[in-house]
Amino acid sequence: MASMIPEIAIEETQGDIPQLTGDPQSRRRPRLRYWRGVVLFLAGVYFLIPLYAGLRFSFQNDAGQFSFYAVEAIPSQTGFTAAFFLSLRLAAVTTVLTMVLMVPTATYVHLKLPKMRRVLDFVTILPIVIPPIVLILGILDAAPRWLKASPYLLSLVYVILALPFVYRSLDSGLTAIDLKTLVEASRSLGGRWISTLWHVILPNLRAAMLSATVLTIALVLGEFTMASLDLWTTLPVWIYQFSQLDAHIATAVSMLSLIGTWVLLTVIVSVDRSQSRRTRRRTGIL
Amino acid sequence: MAPFTIYTILGLGIPTLAVIELAFRTEHGQLTFGNMSAVSQGTYRLGFENSILLATITSVIPGILGLFLAYAIQTSRSGLLRRLVATASGVLANFGGINLTFIFIATLGSTGVLTAWLNYIRLNPWHYGFNLYSFFGVVIVYMYFQIPLMVLVITPALGGLRPSWREAAENLGASSLSYWRTVGVPVLLPSVLGGMLLLFGSGFAAYATADTLTAGTVTLAPIQIGEVLNGNVISGEEHIGYAIGFGMLIVLSITMIFYGLVRRRASKWLR
Numbered sequence: 001m002a003s004m005i006p007e008i009a010i011e012e013t014q015g016d017i018p019q020l021t022g023d024p025q026s027r028r029r030p031r032l033r034y035w036r037g038v039v040l041f042l043a044g045v046y047f048l049i050p051l052y053a054g055l056r057f058s059f060q061n062d063a064g065q066f067s068f069y070a071v072e073a074i075p076s077q078t079g080f081t082a083a084f085f086l087s088l089r090l091a092a093v094t095t096v097l098t099m100v101l102m103v104p105t106a107t108y109v110h111l112k113l114p115k116m117r118r119v120l121d122f123v124t125i126l127p128i129v130i131p132p133i134v135l136i137l138g139i140l141d142a143a144p145r146w147l148k149a150s151p152y153l154l155s156l157v158y159v160i161l162a163l164p165f166v167y168r169s170l171d172s173g174l175t176a177i178d179l180k181t182l183v184e185a186s187r188s189l190g191g192r193w194i195s196t197l198w199h200v201i202l203p204n205l206r207a208a209m210l211s212a213t214v215l216t217i218a219l220v221l222g223e224f225t226m227a228s229l230d231l232w233t234t235l236p237v238w239i240y241q242f243s244q245l246d247a248h249i250a251t252a253v254s255m256l257s258l259i260g261t262w263v264l265l266t267v268i269v270s271v272d273r274s275q276s277r278r279t280r281r282r283t284g285i286l
Numbered sequence: 287m288a289p290f291t292i293y294t295i296l297g298l299g300i301p302t303l304a305v306i307e308l309a310f311r312t313e314h315g316q317l318t319f320g321n322m323s324a325v326s327q328g329t330y331r332l333g334f335e336n337s338i339l340l341a342t343i344t345s346v347i348p349g350i351l352g353l354f355l356a357y358a359i360q361t362s363r364s365g366l367l368r369r370l371v372a373t374a375s376g377v378l379a380n381f382g383g384i385n386l387t388f389i390f391i392a393t394l395g396s397t398g399v400l401t402a403w404l405n406y407i408r409l410n411p412w413h414y415g416f417n418l419y420s421f422f423g424v425v426i427v428y429m430y431f432q433i434p435l436m437v438l439v440i441t442p443a444l445g446g447l448r449p450s451w452r453e454a455a456e457n458l459g460a461s462s463l464s465y466w467r468t469v470g471v472p473v474l475l476p477s478v479l480g481g482m483l484l485l486f487g488s489g490f491a492a493y494a495t496a497d498t499l500t501a502g503t504v505t506l507a508p509i510q511i512g513e514v515l516n517g518n519v520i521s522g523e524e525h526i527g528y529a530i531g532f533g534m535l536i537v538l539s540i541t542m543i544f545y546g547l548v549r550r551r552a553s554k555w556l557r
Contacts, residue, residue: 039358043351043433047378050430053399054389105290113287118553122546123294128435129487129538130298132494133508134531137515138301141308160297165376172442215376224383224494229515240384240498251392254385258377265373 051259058252070248071256077249083238086151090234091220093155095213098162103209106170107201110179117171124167127160132225135160140230151232158220165219166212173208210268218261302535309532313524321529330510330526334533336421337490337507344428345485351429352436352485353478359437360444372441375434382431383494390427390499394418419500427499428492432485439484443477443552476552483545487538507534 061067074080109116139157140148147153182204186196202209224236233241235257243250312318324330359371393400396412404410417423447470455465493508502509507530513519514527 036358036361039354040362043355043358046433047374047430049400050389050393053393056399057388057392101289101293105287108287116287118549120290122542122549125484125545126298126542128484129491129542130302131491131508131511131531131534131538133511133515134305134491134534135298135301137511137527137531138304139297142300142304157297159293163294165380211373211376215380218377219380222380222383222385224498228494229512236384239388243384243388247388251388254388258381258385262374262377265377266370269369269373 051255054251054255054258057248058255060248062248070246070252073246073249074253074256077242077246079233079238079242080253083233083235086232087221087235090151090155090158091217093152094158094162094220095216097155098159098166098212098216099209101159102163102166102170102212103202103205104197106167106174107179107197110171110174111183120167121171124163126163128164132161132223133229136226136229148230151230154223154227154230154232154234155220157226158216158223161223162212162216162219165215169208169212169215170205173205177204207268211265214261214265214268218257218265221257221261305528305531305535308525308528311525321525322532324523324526325529325533329505330507330530333505333507333510333530334537336505337534338537340421340424340428340506341486341490343425344432344489345482348429348432349436349478349482349485352433352481353440355433356437356440356444360441371437375437378434379431379438382492384498386427386430386495387498390418390423390430394423394426419503421504424496424499424504424506427495428489431492431495432489435488436481436485439481440477443474443481446555447473473555476548476554480545480548480552483541483548487541487545490534490537490541 058070059066059068061069106120109120135157139153143153147156179201182200183196186200191199221235223234224240227234228237228240235253239250239253309321310317310319312320355371359368362368390398392398394411394416395401395418398418401410401412418426451469451473452465455469460468491508493512496504496506497509497512500509502513511527511530511534514524514530519526
């Protein structure tokens with residue numbers, strides 16, 4: 001019996017991410033907790049107060065009283081529906097394109113070209129630092145005219161912007177599963193590549209793909225620079241134009257899209273965690 | 287691999303080359319260095335200096351804060367807290383532009399929530415020379431996506447810091463301080479620097495937030511490109527925008543060279 005106790009204690013302290021403070025000397029703990037409390041409190045203040053302010057502003061009328069008018073009035077505003085559905089269509093096209101491009105690429109690199117992972121790491125981080133405004137300059141110059149006439153040019157560019165988040169999400173998903181064994185088993189049972197990808201790899205990558213999808217949608221629903229310079233009234237561009245008319249309604253739309261995305265992503269990550277407790281996710285999103 | 291290569295060449299490579307080429311052409315297509323020399327002085331030069339200053343401030347401070355936040359989260363027992371922060375970081379790192387501007391006006395604008403609270407205790411920042419629609423305001427607002435970006439980038443590196451190293455150090459009689467000095471910091475430093483370089487790039491590249499917050503009144507390189515694109519430029523200078531773009535690409539290339547170097551260093555111990 002006595003030998004059981006330490007084991008239980010160990011299980012208690014190990015979460016699904018390796019603990020950094022497996023600190024046996026308990027005298028250090030209070031100081032660390034105190035320090036962590038201060039950091040979390042400050043971060044909470046900095047990140048939550050603006051969210052609260054945005055929400056409060058969304059639920060206020062012009063006289064400053066609590067009111068649902070802004071939220072209720074959103075769907076009936078001129079141009080909102082058009083902008084919203086344009087953004088949704090762009091988000092859908094971007095997501096499908098990104099997945100079709102990146103899932104096979106990431107899988108292939110993991111299986112066959114592990115040395116290329118460093119290169120892919122580097123290339124896919126570039127969109128974080130390449131200024132969207134410079135990129136759109138070049139794209140408006142280099143893209144053929146028929147493509148420039150279509151809003152889906154934006155989707156093609158958003159695929160690039162989504163790369164850093166999507167690739168890292170897929171990469172950690174692929175690292176978490178025993179890809180090689182799975183593929184070899186499928187192949188030795190006579191599965192072709194395409195059916196291996198569809199029936200074996202995709203189901204195992206479901207969680208990584210879902211969170212990549214949500215991040216892609218968040219990106220498309222929030223991207224302002226390129227859409228406005230390409231002269232398409234997507235949701236953020238509409239918010240910007242409409243804010244001159246009614247800032248309460250415009251803020252309500254931005255708050256809804258932000259909180260909606262966050263809740264959706266948290267639900268996905270939580271559901272995934274409860275379903276696959278055994279596989280240790282190495283990292284977060286990126 | 288081939289489709290990815292083609293896609294990135296078409297989507298990243300060709301547009302970048304187009305910007306570089308047009309930086310050296312006049313509106314009529316002749317070769318010129320005029321754009322580049324125009325950009326290297328006067329107000330355009332100031333734009334670059336301000337942008338570099340802004341990017342430096344919003345990479346060092348959020349880099350340090352993000353590191354501490356990520357460590358506090360990582361060592362936390364609460365799985366829910368970890369998940370909430372991980373997902374919030376993913377969402378907030380992409381949050382910017384007009385949406386971000388709105389919530390900060392509602393927070394720290396002259397009638398904002400926080401301003402009202404501070405006013406209540408007679409600390410209204412606007413009475414002490416604070417202005418949200420200024421360079422300093424941009425710094426405060428940028429941290430809202432820079433800190434989450436740092437949390438995202440640094441979390442995997444923190445996860446690679448193995449508990450066994452700490453235990454080994456303690457068994458050899460090391461104090462917490464000497465563990466960090468001789469093991470923790472040297473292992474993490476390249477990753478932290480890499481994260482800060484990424485933040486530098488991201489802060490240098492951001493446009494929409496600064497533009498909507500200050501209505502384009504802060505002199506920053508990307509805002510100047512926006513001015514050119516929106517036609518607010520004297521005739522004959524239409525290609526100035528490309529030259530500014532090329533200048534920004536040079537700064538970012540240097541950043542990414544350093545990033546590549548520290549990444550190589552970082553992968554020695556982590557992963």
